[in-house]
Amino acid sequence: MVSAEALGDAIDREVKEGLAYMFWGRLVALGTLALGAVLAVPLDRSGLYVAAIVAFGLLNALSFGLARSSRFATVATWSFVVIDAAILTYIFVTPSPFAVEGWTSQLNLRLPNFLYLGVFLVSMALTYSPALVVWSGAVTIIVWNIAYCWVATRPDSIAYGRDLLDGGLSDADIIALVLDPRSVSLINLSYQTMFLVLVTIILAIAVWRSRRLVRKQVAAEAQRSALSRYFSPNIVRELSSGSNGFGEPSLQTAAILFADMVGFTRVSEGLAPEDLVKLLKEYHARLATVAFAHGGTVDKYIGDEIMVHFGTPRPRKDDAARALACARDMLEQVRQWNEQRLASGEYPIEVGIGVHYGEVIVGNIGDERRLEYTVLGDTVNVASRLERLTRTIGTSLAVSEDLLIAAQAQSSNLGPTIEELRPDQMHFVRGRRRPIAVWYLPRAHKHEGRGVASRRQHSVPAQSKQVDPILPVTGTTTFDISRRLPPP
Numbered sequence: 001m002v003s004a005e006a007l008g009d010a011i012d013r014e015v016k017e018g019l020a021y022m023f024w025g026r027l028v029a030l031g032t033l034a035l036g037a038v039l040a041v042p043l044d045r046s047g048l049y050v051a052a053i054v055a056f057g058l059l060n061a062l063s064f065g066l067a068r069s070s071r072f073a074t075v076a077t078w079s080f081v082v083i084d085a086a087i088l089t090y091i092f093v094t095p096s097p098f099a100v101e102g103w104t105s106q107l108n109l110r111l112p113n114f115l116y117l118g119v120f121l122v123s124m125a126l127t128y129s130p131a132l133v134v135w136s137g138a139v140t141i142i143v144w145n146i147a148y149c150w151v152a153t154r155p156d157s158i159a160y161g162r163d164l165l166d167g168g169l170s171d172a173d174i175i176a177l178v179l180d181p182r183s184v185s186l187i188n189l190s191y192q193t194m195f196l197v198l199v200t201i202i203l204a205i206a207v208w209r210s211r212r213l214v215r216k217q218v219a220a221e222a223q224r225s226a227l228s229r230y231f232s233p234n235i236v237r238e239l240s241s242g243s244n245g246f247g248e249p250s251l252q253t254a255a256i257l258f259a260d261m262v263g264f265t266r267v268s269e270g271l272a273p274e275d276l277v278k279l280l281k282e283y284h285a286r287l288a289t290v291a292f293a294h295g296g297t298v299d300k301y302i303g304d305e306i307m308v309h310f311g312t313p314r315p316r317k318d319d320a321a322r323a324l325a326c327a328r329d330m331l332e333q334v335r336q337w338n339e340q341r342l343a344s345g346e347y348p349i350e351v352g353i354g355v356h357y358g359e360v361i362v363g364n365i366g367d368e369r370r371l372e373y374t375v376l377g378d379t380v381n382v383a384s385r386l387e388r389l390t391r392t393i394g395t396s397l398a399v400s401e402d403l404l405i406a407a408q409a410q411s412s413n414l415g416p417t418i419e420e421l422r423p424d425q426m427h428f429v430r431g432r433r434r435p436i437a438v439w440y441l442p443r444a445h446k447h448e449g450r451g452v453a454s455r456r457q458h459s460v461p462a463q464s465k466q467v468d469p470i471l472p473v474t475g476t477t478t479f480d481i482s483r484r485l486p487p488p
Contacts, residue, residue, distance in 0.1 A: 120140065421441055
């Protein structure tokens with residue numbers, strides 16, 4: 001989980017990056033204003049404004065440089081906000097020496113220059129700092145009110161406010177007063193102040209909410225990252241979606257896959273503890289990657305065994321098909337891994353996989369202090385027995401006919417995989433009344449360089465040597481030739 005300190009540091013870095021966005025954004029805005037001033041007003045009248053814009057840009061460059069490199073970055077940034085607001089206000093209030101004769105500061109207050117203070121304030125939102133937005137808004141409001149009141153209280157100014165309509169003046173006198181070059185409307189000042197206050201509040205809330213959203217997203221991503229170390233991606237999505245767990249255990253259909261490393265006890269005896277852990281990590285990582293790619297849920301690792309189910313936490317229309325495809329890709333992954341191991345002079349790894357499809361109980365199992373999301377039931381037991389059966393019949397993959405029928409009905413892309421499978425004996429599972437039809441993947445190759453041959457070589461295992469928990473049906477050695485899967 002990301003600590004509050006680390007998250008705060010990340011936000012501070014974003015604030016510094018925001019200063020860069022604000023700087024470049026202002027440069028673009030200032031360049032646009034300068035170009036607009038030159039195009040709209042003759043140069044002899046707009047030259048002073050262009051010079052002021054250039055000077056303002058240089059001032060912002062100085063502010064940005066100090067904020068990025070100085071240890072007094074905060075003080076520099078907040079101080080230059082005051083300087084920027086003061087310079088802008090001075091430019092907007094003071095008449096240009098190139099203006100028409102008789103132009104007054106009072107007339108300047110009637111121009112739309114004030115709106116650029118709003119642009120200045122909006123640009124502060126790019127800093128990603130609510131405090132800086134509030135500070136900029138407060139400074140702008142104070143500076144603008146001081147400048148406006150200074151003009152309104154000049155001896156040659158005629159200030160009027162709400163009392164304009166209550167002073168007994170005629171309509172003509174009111175119009176004449178409003179149009180007088182020396183008049184200053186305090187009503188406009190109240191509207192402008194309210195505008196700046198509202199813009200400041202809205203911007204501060206928007207920036208605050210965006211920071212809060214980022215914090216939530218970072219915290220959620222950190223939580224997902226932590227959960228992903230212990231749960232499969234589909235379980236993580238379910239847990240992080242805002243739901244309160246998975247509720248009570250329920251009955252549903254699912255495909256269960258068990259994959260186990262063959263001869264792990266013998267392998268572990270010849271390895272140092274750290275080498276054994278390394279082998280298991282790589283083994284689990286390779287098989288889990290394949291399982292996740294097919295949308296499977298990795299239930300648990302039991303030593304060198306991995307248990308995966310398909311159809312949890314929510315059933316899908318192709319659970320059996322995905323389980324069969326996953327088993328085939330796991331074998332391919334192990335084959336590729338063995339090529340690398342043999343090239344490095346290491347021994348190959350053999351794996352046995354059993355897959356079954358049927359009803360399971362799925363949900364949280366345990367007590368209030370310790371819950372485990374898992375699946376239970378006959379389907380799980382049969383899948384585990386099928387994995388054990390691979391040792392006896394000398395194959396790497398044993399699946400139930402229930403799974404094959406369901407997979408063939410769910411997908412038309414499994415033709416080659418299904419065609420490679422061959423029927424084996426009917427088998428009884430201990431504790432189960434009805435026998436189960438088993439199909440296996442023939443394995444007749446040898447591992448190069450090691451001479452590890454297949455144990456089955458396509459032969460039917462002798463019943464007298466059957467020691468797997470799945471027992472053969474008495475008097476039955478193979479399927480009846482008429483037993484076929486339905487055509488795809």
